[in-house]
Amino acid sequence: MTEPVRHRLLISTFAMMGTLMQVLDSTIANVALPYMQGSLNTTLDQISWVLTSYVIASAIATAPVGWLSARYGRKNLYLTCLVGFTLASMLCGAAQSLTQMVMFRILQGCFGAALVPLSQATMLDIYPVEKRSQAMAAFGMGVMIGPILGPTLGGYLTDAYDWRWVFYINLPIGIIATTGLAMFLPRASRNADLRFDWTGFGVLALGVGCLQLMLDRGQTEDWFNAREIVTECVLAGLGLYLFVVHMFTAKKPFIPPALFKDRYFTTATLLMFTTNTVMMASSALIAPYLQNLSGHSVSETGLLMAPRGLGTMAAMLFIARMGGRVDQRKIMALGLSVLGISMFDMSHWTPDISGTRTMITMIIQGFSMGCIWNPVTVISFTTLPPQLRGDATAMQSLCRNIGAAIGISVTAFTLARNIQASHEGLAANLTPFNRMLHGSLRLVDPLTQHGAALLDQMVNRQALIIAYNNDFLMMSMVSIPALLMLVLLRRRKQVR
DSSP, X not given: OOSOOOOHHHHHHHHHHHHHHHHHTTTTTGGXXXXXXXXXXXXXXXXXXXXXXXXXXHHHHHTTHHHHHHHHOHHHHHHHHHHHHHHHHHHHHHOOSHHHHHHHHHHHHHHHTTHHHHHHHHHHHHSOGGGHHHHHHHHHHHHHHHHHHHHHHHHHHHHHTOTTHHHHTXXXXXXXXXXXXXXXXXXXXXXXXXXXXHHHHHHHHHHHHHHHHHHHHTTTTTGGGSHHHHHHHHHHHHHHHHHHHHHHHXXXXXXXXXXGGOHHHHHHHHHHHHHHHHHHHHHHHHHHIIIIISOOOHHHHHHHHTHHHHHHHHHHHHHHHHTTSSOHHHHHHHXXXXXXXXXXXXTTOOTTOOHHHHHHHHHHHHHHHHHHHHHHHHHHTSSOOGGGHHHHHHHHHHHHHHHHHHHHHHHHHHHHHHHHHHHHHHHTXXXXXXXXXXXXXXXXXXXXXXXXXXXXXXXXHHHHHHHHHHHHHHHHTTHHHHHHHGGGOOOOOOOO
């Protein structure tokens, strides 16, 4: 900073408001998805685009944050992103179609991508070295409040007002944070001579964006029978291939290839990518399950999902007390095992599952994720040279967000396919030779219009239950390859 730092507490408070606003929007919309589906007239797999568009836009837009901050000044970028995020939130709340919603969510994700790294960098700059650990502890607690408050606040706003208030709630927070930082945040120096690797960033954005489009629209467009999906697949492969080639041949790529020469960082990043697919995908599935099948209200669903964040916080406190006394790999193995077991248990859920059991499962899952994330973060930087740590955090953020978007998309289209397959299998048994449709055993009369409609409704409901269970089972299997990755990690002294 070029000016003396004053009003640290106020700056920290306003910076945390910006962080909270961005983190909150990654989970607050989950419980409102069934309501959005009706208002926007979309299918079950299409409504997931509301989540994936935001996550993938945030992932891509994270890459140039450091360059933009140094080139145009942190304060200017921070205020621009806060204003843009707030306006995009208002547009999301006013959206009248799925196309508008996806476009506005992409805009929201682009502006929101910078809020968390800029908040963290600001707090590191305004506090002296001896107080940075306390500042980062407060920052970490603020980041954890988002996943805890998100489902509960989203459920309350949707139940008491309308799902659009899930986005409108950002207006007062955005105004206060923007005004406060405009008044108190000192200006930082700018470097107009900085150059950014726009070629590498461009081909990465092309590859990741087309891959996400392919996954989101594949089920709707009948996959590779559609020219659009084939085109997106080719462009995704081409973009990712050019990105890898450019990264290893360019003089100054925006992601240094030296990162991937470190086995610990590479393995830890793959673990973070894998586990984040499960966390975000399961969050996107649980809310519709509890509302559409279990019959919970949107506010009840938010309360049932909130303990997941409490479980993660408990795991962080547990790991902090253990310190360096326990091998980090053992904690990660515990977390991965518990995550797999909890997802396997969910594959046996039925709509009449009790609220108590649901909350216990959420706590266990949150605890398992905390046992995975903290050690993964520590191991990532165990042998990495200090000069690569800034690029490493950006790369991990990118992979984490891409994993979340891919996880949501894959579970959404497998859910749709499983519903179709299960419906076909169940309906195949509804023949004139089925004794349940005759005589005293008959539950409904399929020969009447009302009876046929009721029978189809029963089959649809059972097919939906089976499809959800199959998705949860698929996610439970993710822990197996993740556990095998731990073999690549060995205890090493940390590089300082």
